[in-house]
Amino acid sequence: MAPPSDSTDVDRGYNDKKVVTSDVNGSSIDVEGRAVAEAHLMNTTVRNITWTGVTVTVKDRETKQPKTIVENVSGIVEAGEICALMGPSGCGKTTLLNVLGSRPVGPTQKVEATVLVNGHKPSRNAFREMSRFVEQEDALIGSLTVRETLDFSSRLATSTKSLSKKERVARIEGLLETFGLREQANTLIGTPIRKGISGGQKRRVGVASQLITSPKILFLDEPTSGLDSAASWEVINYLKGVAKRNNLIVIASIHQPSTSVFNLFDKLLLLSQGKPHYFGPVAAVSEHYESLGRPVPLHVNPAEFLLELVNIDFSLDRVSAAQRLEEMQAAWAASHRAEQVATAIAAATSQTTSHSRSPSPGGGDNEEVVEKKPSLPGLTITLLHRSFVKSYRDVVAYGIRIAMYTGLAIMMGTVWLRLDATQASIIPLTNAIFFGSAFMSFMAVAYCPAYLEDYTQYVKERHNGLYGATELIVSNFFIGIPYLFLISLIFSSISYWLSNFQPTATAFFTWVLWLFLDLLAAEGLVVFMTSLFPSFVISLALVAFANGLWMSVDGFMVPPTILNVFYKYVFHYWGYQKYVFENMMVNEFANRVYSCATTADGCQCMWQTDLADQCLIRGQGVLDQYGYKPGYMGKDVGIMMGIIVGYRVAAWIVLKLKK
Structure with missing residues (x-):
């Protein structure tokens, strides 16, 4: 396959972004100089990335001392x-990679580092624009195809005003060809239920989805983790080819590569206990250790030999091993090759932005195409589209929930089957109202795994600067509305008429409304709790606990008239199940009359109302024991809307506060 030229869509970079720069000493430069440096830095191919004095200190968990x-x-x-x-x-590979990639490195006490691009220090936002980071466990949406994954990545990164549909397709096709994914283009990534592409192909898709935005620097955390030697070689070989053809800088942490994989790398940075032991060409590492009297044995994987050499965790004599390690580290620091590295870094950092634009073959500047980021509405629409595709393909998202709620409706309708308008049915009807509303909201916990996938994808894409919390929360809310309404309608159509609640169209659609609001609030609770604690077990437990609390204080277990003051004012009034249960009770009993029991002794009414002389019970008599009265539906709908929006705003705040 012929490599793409510099003018192809695959090679276009970010030219419309602004970067705040500083000189090599870290002092600020004048505004005009900053603008010039910014323009040069972003309008040219990145020549190099340098880092010096990277030191990360954390607090030791046991000793509580700096480490x-x-x-x-x-x-x-x-x-x-x-x-x-x-x-x-544990040598610090991932920590170093996070520092170089301008990503959070955990609860550190201190991070010291000078990371320069073309001899300049870009701002955090600008660095995100020119670089991409691929996690060890890269988040991919399993219900999308390979082509769709690349397409959505492209749409999230570049505005339709920057790239036409034809140009976007050309870029995607180029990457599919480059990474050997053309035959798998229309294959699903794969879900726990539906088999998809292989592990090696997933890694290539993960890398390709980052390259779709034409970054100039690519960071990868353990790209071969969990792959066999053949798949590992396949992934690294593709990376090497893409880097050579497109002048891409690739920095990857790697654990224990095979000989063939190890030899694909151009440079090696060998760490042990956080200190450098070698940095330079892979081809020269054997020569360096031979000069230390530790030659790489023949027919031995050099990567394995080096790892064993600098690993003292399993040494029987830890003191001697630590001393040997210190000697090797000191030998590296004093070596001629270490001096060469320092000289190369100094030369790179001394270059000015006036040299950062390389001449094109025609003799003029090599101008690149300006690509603008999508607007907030554009990003939200793209996320909505992606969520819609996921929602109808991934049965875990809504399919299983629809089936579950349908089964629950059948069970409820057949247990509380055709209840008559008699006083014997009043308590069963009340129980059915509680069951229908409380369990519908309680079973919203089934949404946790689907939102967790969205959250994981969001974390990756937010770190890469594609979109933020606002776009996620808004798109997530709107994609759920039609499905939750459909669930409410299906559940009500089955259970409402089987149980023989008040048989009027107005009462039926009022029931549907409150069930719909109930599900919206419950799903908002899931989004909030899972955003706060993005762990399946923890979020599941917290959502279940919260719903259990609302069920206890919603007015069914203990009527509001006798509920103790603490729970009434701290939890009862802002629990969404309270308003659902109350209005469903009003919907059933406010305008309905029930016949009393008749015995040989006459009429026996369990609730005494003004219709007792007619051997009837006015439904308001049932509501009186709870303190419920009609006429507050509008206010309660407003409160429910406030709770629904409140959960989403709370989730947005959590996402904004998280680093």
């Missing part, structure tokens, strides 16, 4: 090179 996990690490990677970060488990 350095990455110490004084420096390096430089040129355009078109692929660099491996390698070392034993």
Whole structure:
């Protein structure tokens, strides 16, 4: 396959973004100079990325004392090179990668680092625009096809005003061809229920979905984790080819590569206990360790040999092993190659932005196409479209819930079957109202896994600067409305008439309304709790607990007239189930009359109302024991809308506050 030229869609970068820069000493420069540096930095191919003095200190969990996990690490990677970060488990690879990728590194006490691109320090936002980060467990939506995954990634990153549909398709087709995914283009990524592409292909899709935005620097955390040697070689080989053809800088942490995979990398940064032991060409690493009197044995995987050499976790004599490690680290720091690295970094950082634009073959500047990011409405519509595709393909999202609620409706309708308008049916009708409303909201916990997938995808795409919390919350809310209304209508159509609630169209659609509001509030609770604690077990437990609390204080278990003051004012009034249960009770009993029991001794009415002399019970008599009166439906709908919006706003705040 012929490599794409620099003018193809695959190679277009970000030219309309602004970067705040500083000089090599970190001091601010004048506004005009900053603008010039910014324009040059963003309108040219990135030549290199350098990092010096990277040191990360955390608080030790046991001793509570500062502990350095990455110490004084420096390096430089040129355009078109692929660099491996390698070392034993716990050596600081991922932490270093996060620092280089301008990502959170955890609850650190101190992070010291100078990371420059083309000799300049870009702002955080600008760096996000020119770089992409692929997680070890890359979040992909299993119900999308490979082509759709790339298409949505492109639409989230670039405005339709920047790329026409034809250009977008050309870019996607180019990546499918480049990564060998053309035959799998219309295959699903795969879900726990539906089989999809292989693990190696998923890794390639994850990388391709980041390259669709034409980044200039790509960071990968353990891209070969969980893959066999053949699949690992396949992934790294594709990365190497893409990097060479497109002048892309690739930096990847890797655990224990095979010999063939190891030899694909251009450069190696070897870490042990957070300190550098080697940085330079992979081809020269054997020469370096031979100079230390530790040559790589023949017919031995050099990567395995190096990892065993710098790993002291399993040494019988830890003191001697630690001393040997310190000697090797000191030897590296004093080596000629370490001096070469320092010289190369100094040369790169001394270059000015006036040299950052390389001449084109025609002799003029190599101008790149300006690509604008989508607007908030555009991003929201794209997310809505993606969520819609997911919702009708992934049965876990709504299909199983529709089936579950349908089964629940049949069960409820057949248990509370054709209840007569007699006093013997009043308590069963009340129980049915509670069951229908409370359990419908309680079973919203089934939405936790579907939202967790959306949340994981959001975290990845937010870190890459594609969209924020507003777009996620708004699109998530609107995509659920038609499905939740459909669920409410199906459940009500079955259970309402089987149980013989008040048989009028007005009463039926009022019931549907309150059930719909109930589900909207319950799903909002799921979104809030899962955003707060994005763990399936924890979010499930918290949502179940909260719904159990609302069920206890909604007025059914203990009537509001005798509910103790603490629960009444702290939980009862802002529990959404309270308003659902109350208005469903009013809907059933406010305008209905029930016959009393007749015995040999005459009429026996359990509720005494003004119709007792007619051997009838006015439904308001039932409501009086709860303190319910009609006429407050409009106000209660407003309160429910406030609760529904409140949960979404709370989830938005949680997402905004999270780093």
